[in-house]
Amino acid sequence: MIDHKRCFMKRNSTLAVVCCLLLLLVSCGKKTSEKTSAPRSQLDAGIIASCTSRAQAEELSQQLGISFRVINEKRKLIEYIGISEEELRKHLPKSNFKINKVYQEVLVDGDFQVQSAIDYPYYGAHVGAQRSQRNASFNFPYLIQVDAFSSSNEGQGAVIAIIDTGVYYNHPHLSPNIFTQNGQMVGWDFYNGDAFPLDDQGHGTHVAGLAAGTLNGVAPKAKIMPVKVMGSDGRGDFGTIVAGILYAVDNGADIINLSLGGSGGGSITADVAAMIDSVIKAKENDVLVVAAAGNGGYDGLGDCNDNSPVYPANINQDNLIAVAAVNQWNELTSYSNFGGATVDIAAPGGDEWNGGLRSAAVPNCFGPCHEYEADYTYQMGTSMATPLVAGLAALVKTKYPQMNYKQIRDKILNGGKKFAELSGLIGSESVINVGLTLSN
Structure with a gap:
């Protein structure tokens, strides 16, 4: 069991080794000890090398004690933490590798894994079988009660903005729910500057x-x-996130989901x-914002947001809910940030390291998907806890349409267990509960 200290010190962990997926990559290299006075939003977060040879990548992995994951058949990525560019270049065949500096700005707050590749355990499974997999992860039997939905309209009429890496909007269990006006999708790609936020x-x-999602949302x-x-x-x-x-x-949008975060240099820049x-x-404009508390730093252990602010979660406005992640025993996960004064509520986020359960199998597709060929995966992180709260907000809003953003927020916080x-x-000392929230 993790001994969660309060905000006076970093929490201890019984884990000897922790690997996490920050960005898209897995790093098991040594942690850098170099300090700098530059704002965190400008810190050098390591060196990325891409190569075209799996054998060379595996050889480097053994030589340097790092891990890599396959993005697709033509591209592999390796992240090196705590190794100089000069030292790295000595190991790289010039013809097959390209080195780029990567700077830490706003990080997706992680999909913590102990594997070096995302797992797709149910690829090609029948949709009926997919629905039955709700029992394979603790989120849904723990969080969603069938009788709760009998008193709601399942969020019909609410609009949730997913501000993130985009959405594969052609996925068969997402496409029916993509927001449209006058026959056109409402959405935008601010990263590439076009109307296709794929x-x-x-x-x-x-x-x-x-x-x-129509299947497990x-x-x-x-x-x-x-x-x-x-x-x-x-x-x-x-x-870009502000835009x-x-x-x-x-x-x-009625609700905005922000499963992301950055320190902003630790001050109000x-x-x-x-x-x-x-x-x-x-x-x-009466819009509720739900933001991830974050997954700590490179050590994979959660930090105290009261002492080390993470934005947007630390924005002190009464239309924002900051969300931490718990495991199936109602304990804060080892990776989740926390803060009695700054984190509002918790939700299931998955915890591979304690009980082997991650968040539910939901869409993850990067190419044409069909009804029986859609990609699904389990992931874990405060990123996964946050949309559960955003979904609950949609249920509350559509069951109680007279409520404003603050009333919805209060109902969620007061309806937790x-x-x-x-x-x-956690400020409310609670985990969200759909049944209690909708019945009270």
Whole structure:
């Protein structure tokens, strides 16, 4: 069991080795100890090398003690943490590798895994079998009660903006719920500057499926507004995210899901101030914002947001809910950030390291998908907990249409189930509960 200390110190973990997927990559290299006075949003986050030979990548993996994962058959990526570019170049055949500096701006808050590749355990499975897999992960039997849905309309009429890496909007269990007006999809790609916010990373698609997928979504009849603000490497910047928030507000979103975060240098910079202003604009337009508390740093252990702010989760506005992740025993996961003063509520996020359960099998597709060939995967992180809260917000909004953003927020926080394990770590000391929230 993880001994969760309060915000006075970093929490201890019984895990000896932790591997996590920050960005799109897996790193098991040593952690850098270099310090710098530069804002975190400008820190060098390592070196990325891409190669065309699996054998060479595997050889380097053995030589340097790092891990790699396959993005597709033609491209492999390796992330090196704590190794100089000069040292790296000594090991790289010039003809097959290209080195690029990558800077840490806003990170997708992670899909923590102990594997070096995303798992697709149910590829090609029958849809009926997919639905039965709700029992294979703790999110749905734990969170969703069938009788709760009998008193709701499953989110029909609510619009959830998924501001993320995009959404694979042709997926058979997402396409029916894509938000349209006058026959046109409402969504935008701010990362590439076009009207096609297609997911090329997978994170945003998974998030959308948890919130409002027709198969396993919390609000299976809510509409999805795809807004792409990050690229295939899971990175973006505060300015692009602000543009995405403003777009969602101006184009009919009721709820905004932000499964992302960055430190902003630990102070109220101009970029952070602009993000705060965008959340205030959302409030002025009666839009609720749900943001991930974050997954800690490179050590894979959650941090205290009271001491080390993460934005947008740390924006102190009454239309924002900051979400942590718990495991099936109602304990904060080892990776989840926390904060009694800054994190509002928790939701199931998956915990491979404690019990072997991750978040539900939901869409993850990067190419043409058909009804019986759609990609599904389990993932874990506060990114996965956050859309469960966004989906619940859609259920509340459509059951109680007279409620404004603050009333919906209060109902979710007051409708959660309290657990002593969360005392001092989460403001409400609660995990969301659909049945209690909709029945009270």
